[in-house]
Amino acid sequence: MRSILIFCSLLVTLLFTNPTENTFAGDLTAGEQIFNANCSACHAGGNNAIMPEKTLKKDILSDNNMNNITAITNQVKNGKNAMPAFGGRLADEDIENVATYVLDQSEKGWE
Numbered sequence: 001m002r003s004i005l006i007f008c009s010l011l012v013t014l015l016f017t018n019p020t021e022n023t024f025a026g027d028l029t030a031g032e033q034i035f036n037a038n039c040s041a042c043h044a045g046g047n048n049a050i051m052p053e054k055t056l057k058k059d060i061l062s063d064n065n066m067n068n069i070t071a072i073t074n075q076v077k078n079g080k081n082a083m084p085a086f087g088g089r090l091a092d093e094d095i096e097n098v099a100t101y102v103l104d105q106s107e108k109g110w111e
Contacts, residue, residue, distance in 0.1 A: 046102075061102075
């Protein structure tokens with residue numbers, strides 16, 4: 001009986017936790033500095049000067065499946081459409097820090 005209770009407790013815990021939730025592993029301060037130096041000309045305040053409908057706001061990132069570190073890192077490394085690729089110009093760690101900063105700011109509404 002005790003093992004059934006333990007199993008049920010673990011099952012409930014697993015059901016109510018979101019394993020895909022973003023965990024921000026990068027350095028936010030470094031990410032902010034790199035963003036300001038390399039990204040803010042087009043993306044100041046989470047906006048997009050080139051494609052205004054593709055902002056870095058939480059709902060837009062989510063709608064475009066860009067609301068995770070992997071997706072943002074891939075976009076920054078490889079570029080897409082009008083966005084240039086930063087792979088080779090920025091270190092992988094720097095790109096991860098930028099992705100962490102972007103996700104953090106999107107959660108805060110780019111305050």
